[in-house]
Amino acid sequence: MRTLKQLRTYEVTLSKSGLGPVAGVDEAGRGACAGPIAIAACILPDHPITDLAELTDSKKLTARQRQRLFPLVKNHALSWAVVLVSAQDIDTHGIQDANVSGMRRAVAALDTRPGFVLVDALRIPGFPVPSLPIIGGDSRARCIAAASVLAKQTRDNLMMELDSRYPAYGFAAHKGLRHGFSYGCGAPSRCVLGTSL
Numbered sequence: 001m002r003t004l005k006q007l008r009t010y011e012v013t014l015s016k017s018g019l020g021p022v023a024g025v026d027e028a029g030r031g032a033c034a035g036p037i038a039i040a041a042c043i044l045p046d047h048p049i050t051d052l053a054e055l056t057d058s059k060k061l062t063a064r065q066r067q068r069l070f071p072l073v074k075n076h077a078l079s080w081a082v083v084l085v086s087a088q089d090i091d092t093h094g095i096q097d098a099n100v101s102g103m104r105r106a107v108a109a110l111d112t113r114p115g116f117v118l119v120d121a122l123r124i125p126g127f128p129v130p131s132l133p134i135i136g137g138d139s140r141a142r143c144i145a146a147a148s149v150l151a152k153q154t155r156d157n158l159m160m161e162l163d164s165r166y167p168a169y170g171f172a173a174h175k176g177l178r179h180g181f182s183y184g185c186g187a188p189s190r191c192v193l194g195t196s197l
Helices: 009-016 063-076 087-093 095-108 142-165
Strands: 022-028 037-043 079-085 116-120 131-134
Touching: 009 022, 009 116, 009 142, 022 095, 022 142, 037 095, 037 142, 063 142, 079 095, 079 142, 087 095, 116 142
Parallel strands: 022 116, 116 131
Antiparallel strands: 022 037, 037 079
């Protein structure tokens, strides 16, 4: 299989096989200590998009790059959706079930029904169309990279809003992730004021 520019190989191959349009799905915040997980689904056109040339896994992009790409992905997408799964839902159902159901909900929320779904790493049962998990998918498929940026930037924007309400917790700096911070609490989502944020 020939590799196409802008991480489009999977999408174009599937579309040419009659399985398009192809949606990518990814999440942000799965390992966070506070806040929701954000799950995005995105369908992009098959052709190259100059505005999205630097699109890749959101973790490999700077905050400035993600902020710049966020509206561009939304503007160029044929369809996109973001679902937030609350810390309370995560506590009630567990992170895996919350993530799986959130991915199903994100795909269901798309205005355009996909013919195929590409998911970053996880096999997700229950999509209404065929799907394929791709290890490192957010660096290998443009539609997953787009979903990665939508999920990460949506969650970061929400954590910035929470920082304005709870400035003592530094959400603007760490976005609820554990890197280098110790909250001294047991349950992943109960790290702030003993509540689920």
